Amino acid sequence: MKPFIFCPICSQKLEPAVLEERNRMLCPKCGWVHYSNPLPVAIAFTRNTNGEVLLIRRAHEPAFNQWALPGGFIESSEEPHEGCLRELWEETSIEGSIESLVGVYHRESTMYGSLIAIAYRVLACHENICINHEVFEAGFYPADSLPEVTIPLHRQIIEESLANS
Known part of the structure; x- marks a missing residue:
């Protein structure tokens, strides 16, 4: 599965972030978090x-x-x-x-x-x-x-x- 590159809410490019002690992709504009779930x-x-x-x-x-x-x-x-x-x-x-x-x-x-x-x-x-x-x-x-x-x-x-x- 291809990872998200852009926010599905506001189309801003996602940026790497550490949230809840895990590497995630985060939208710097609206705060949407890509959780990579199974x-x-x-x-x-x-x-x-x-x-x-x-x-x-x-x-x-x-x-x-x-x-x-x-x-x-x-x-x-x-x-x-x-x-x-x-x-x-x-x-x-x-x-x-x-x-x-x-x-x-x-x-x-x-x-x-x-x-x-x-x-x-x-x-x-x-x-x-x-x-x-x-x-x-x-x-x-x-x-x-x-x-x-x-x-x-x-x-x-x-x-x-x-x-x-």
Whole structure:
């Protein structure tokens, strides 16, 4: 994400400042402060009734062509669990129900900057997968023979979820 250069209120060029013991960008004219906050992401660790794990192979960056868990950005009007289920539906047409929270994680992304990822355990209501443009393929896999997931956070979520199931 590109940082602000000009104030969105008065168009004055922002200047570096130390506020609340942190480096910030400040408008010298109107006092507007650019707080660089993380973007919220929801991730679905989804299993079917046989205990198999749903994985997708990504069709876009970041992690182009890599195996991953379904997920994406939470919209401004959504609760995190709603964003999780919406992303699951958008990417795979799988409807599900939230079983529990896996965890909340902070990550830095070269593409998006600071992210807060909220991962949920989801039970799939069916197995009728229909992928969208964000996904090359998707499927349910036995936990002991998953395709290789190289995204560190997704690997961590899978490992933590399987260890606690």
